[in-house]
Each structure stands twice: as C-alpha cells, then as structure tokens.
Amino acid sequence: MRKERELLRRVMEISGQNLYSCYQCGKCSAGCPSVDFMDFTPREIIRAILDDHEEVLHSQTPWICAACFTCTIRCPNEIDISRIMEALRQIRLRKMHDGIHPSKIPVDELLELPQIALISCFRKMTG
Amino acid sequence: MIKMEERMVRIYVMGKEYRVPAGLTILKATEYAGYRFIRGCGCRGGFCGACGTLYRKEGDYKLYTALACQTIVEDGMYLVQLPFVPAPKAIYDIEKLKPFGEVVLSFYPEVARCVGCNTCTKTCPQEIEVMEFIQAVKRGDLERASELSFDCIQCGLCAARCPAEIKHYHVAQLVRRLYGKYLAKHSEPLKKRLREIEKSSYEKEVDELMRMSQEDLKRIYYSREIKV
C-alpha cells in the first residue's frame, strides 16, 4: 500500500533538509546553469515532492544536476537543494537503478577522460 | 606417522556443528567432517588460490578470510568456503595495448568506483595492500600497482567483498602483464639464453640429462649452484 507523503519523508531524511521552508521564490532555478537541460526546474521538483507527486523520481533533473551548489548558496531559506537532488538520486541508486552504465562508455572516450571525470561520474550516477 | 593432536575443537560448516581434531587445517577439518572437495581445492600448498574461505569467530564481529589449506582450525570457527567469485575476464591482445592507467580503466572502468573503504585489503589472505594497488591504477601508476599486487593468487575474495564491485584480481593481472611487457626492465642474459635454446645450442646437454638415472638427476638437481 502506498503511504502518503512517503517520498517527502524519505527525501527529508536522506537530505537532512526541511522542504517545508521553501516558499517557491525560484532563485534556485533562476541561477541553475543546467536548467535548460532539465525536465523539471529545481523549484518544480520541490513543489512536486511537497505535493506527493512520486513521478519526480523518474525526472531527469536530479541526474542533470552536477552539484555545483549555486542554488545552495542562493536559497533565501538556506535549503541545500543539492542535497535534495542527491536524495532523489540515492533513492533510485539504492534500488539498483543506475544513471550510467560504465561498461557502455565507448573505449576511445575511456582512454581520453581524466580519472576525476570517471570517478565523480560513477560516484554520483552508480549505486 | 604424524601423531594427531588428541584435543578436539568445534567448528561450524555452513552453520552445522562438527567436532574435529585440533591442529588440522580448515581444509582437512572440513574433509574430516565429511565434505568431499571436487572443486574448491587445488594445490593444498597455498599457491593456487582455489580454497578461499570466509569465517567468523565466536564473540568477534569481524569477517576473516583464509586459504583453507594454510590455516589451522580454531575452536568456534564459523566457516564457509568460497571457491569461486563470478568475474568475467577482459579479452585483449597485449601486443596492441599501451601501458597507461586509462587502458586498464577502459577494460575495467568500475575501478573508478573505489570508495577507499579498504575492505579488499582487510579481506586479502595474502596480505596484499589491495586498496593501495587499486588507488595506484586510478592514478596511472602501473609500476606501483604491479609491485603491490605481485603476490596475488587470484582467490577472488576481494572481489566478493568489494562494495564498488571491482574485480581486483583481473585488474591486477592486466596491470602486471602491461608492466611486464612494456615497463619492467628486461633481462639481457635471459634473452640471450632464450636465443641459445631456440638455436638448440644445448641439445647435447639435454640428451645427457635424458639418459641419467633418477638418482643421478636428483643428485645434480640438489647440488646445483644458484646465483641470486
């Protein structure tokens, strides 16, 4: 049986952030350099979690976010939005849904990429 | 005949208790308890890596590892043998590779998932600093990785325990092959000797050995000079 606001509870628990303090000003989304590639803006993600819309778990947004922390330093209510994105990734990763499959990266790319690119990518996108 | 110690100890094989003579290796104790090994047992000398074993001890949370043929049973051991860890091996033509860290990552990209937990090092029954050699691969230092992994006998226990799902022992083998082929100093006397053998320069000596009796062969084998 589906529990009400279970997603909100999980996101708050994993991120340690109080989503209720968001008043939807949109500064996070205005400053986000990746927003053009997202299907939901960061503001919309928070709204959807508060509204108990579990579809956000299948949004591309958390996988596009590269944790640049621009939203984090600009939020007037000191919500660390990077941690909310991490929580959404973690919920998927912990159920074996990876955001990238290392064995499918073309070999010529693997030969060129610097170590830190692979390490950080796998840390964020594989569970 | 070797006198068996009379004291008996309790071991648990996959949860079932057995009493076995103290002083036996895990392998012999398990056989004493009635198990018969068709696989999961090889050289019985600590070299082949077939008898990797996991165990815990009563009153101790730690998960220990051993080669069953090299470790003496202790009272209260909870044992299971883990003779194989599934891990496909990369196929490559060593002649076509270059000795760089990226090359290793191109076959085993999961190396980049290492979190530095050090579980592999704590797991290794050969006391290899497994995590350090994985780290060396990450930074492209194949010489260090090759040296650190030299004693690996490919039991695979590290690969069973790794939270990043790395296949350390296959990685190490590729690294040592690259190092051996492209980076290690090559021995000139060895090359010279190989050329001589190819030209059948020692046929006379080999024929002589073939004609010798086993006793004479043993005598000259044990009295041979070894230069270090």
Added chain:
Amino acid sequence: MKEIAYFPGCTHLHTASHFERSALSVFEALGWRLVEKFNWICCGTVHGLSTDNLMQNVSAVRNLARAESAGARRIVTNCAMCYNTLKQANEMVKRDEDALKNLNEFMDDEPDYRGGVEVLHSLQLLREIGLDEIEKRVVKPLEGLRVAPYYGCLLLRPREVAIDNPERPKIMDEVLKAIGAEIVRDARLKYCCGSYHTVDRKEIVLSRIDEIISAVRRRGADLIAVACPLCEFNLDKRQKFLNKGGLPVLYFTQLIALAFGKEEDCLFEKHHVDPRPLLKERGLLR
C-alpha cells in the same frame, strides 16, 4: 625553505602533470617545498551529500587521518576537486561528532582522526605568502595579456568551504594581477563547466563551455586561467567539438611559472589549444 604537507591527487601524476610541475616550480621559487608526507589515496572527488551514507566520505577522511598521524597540521592541494572534497569532509566531521566516531570505528585499520588537519588550496597558500613576494619574483611580467580567471564551482561553493567571497571572488584575479596580467571579468567565470557530465552528457559540457568561452572572448580575453583538472579538460580538450577557433586554457600556476621565467616547467604542449603561438606573439615565449 619552508615546508607544507602536499596532497597531489590522482590527476597530477598523469593528465594534469603540467599543473603539478608548474605549481611545484612556483612554490619553490617562493621558498616553499610541497612534500608528500603521507600515503595518500584518491580523495573521492565529490563530497557525499546524503545524511545516511558515510561510505562516500571514507576516502576523504582516511586521507585526513593519515595526514594527521604523519604529523601534518595543514595540507595543501592544487586540484579544486580534491580541495573541495577534503575540505567538505573535514568540515562535516568537525560538525558531526557521531559521524566522525562512526567513520573512525569503520576505519579500524587507521589511527583515529581527531579533526586536527586544515585543508588549503594552493591559491590560499599564495595569498598567505603574499602578493608582494609574488611580484618580487616576476622576471617577465605578463603585460598586455588579458586573462579570464575561471573559478568554477569547487573553490567557491558551498559557502563553508569557499576560499573567497563566493559571489565576488578575487583571489585568482589578484595573483594574476601581481604577475602583470590584465583581468577580464564575467559572471560566467563562476559557472559550472558541466563537470562529470563530460562522461555521459557531453552536450551539457559543450553548451556550457561555448557560453563561457564566447562571453570572455567578447570581453577581449586572450586566454582562460583555471585551477581544476576537470575544468581544464572540459574547457580545453572539449573545445575540439566546438569548431570555433581555440581559446587557450592554462592553469594559473603555468602563468605564474611563465612570469617567473620558468617556462621549462610549464609544459604548454599538453594542451589541446596550443597557447604557444599567442605567447610568442606577445613576446612572452621564445
């Protein structure tokens, strides 16, 4: 010679060896030796952001524990990613006693970490050494060279690890001014370069670097200075997909080494966009 414990980071042995060589050369000229005092491992590259998964912080804290037990009170690194990861983990364990206890118990193969190490980025060490000292060592001022200092994310954010004001940083500007360069400013110099999406979503990186490079070029920049091997890879090596005529991207330490007359430590040949024609044209390189 003064000494400080040094954390090179994995890229410094290979893809970013020109960053390391130029940095060590600059610090030596300033009377500082960066010494590898402990057996370091990969920093982890990104800080774990979940409250309940400490595993993501193990490698960073393991390094701090090893540094502390080797007697290092401060460690310095050139790589912005290493800096950020080590510093965030350090701040986390200082703030969260339970997490530190848990990590120490988990790492039962290391001496306990007590929080006694300070993590520095090499720009902070340069600021400590002083702009006057840097100016004094300059033999070839980079006069007329218009440099856009790219800070990216990891030196400035999150706030608790920022090496300068995260919205108005000037630490790299000042260092570059001290060696005679002219500074080009643009808000996009604090943007994310696309980071690890260079692995899985290259289009994000390409759109980002196109925007950054076009912006600083409009403002007349001759080149971009960076402090992170991943920024360098994205801004320099990934330019090959832009087909727009290259803008050189150099580590700030290469520029200082050049101004100090140590061009042999710059390894300019390691870049995709070759900076040598530009530097020769400006009379900064033979």
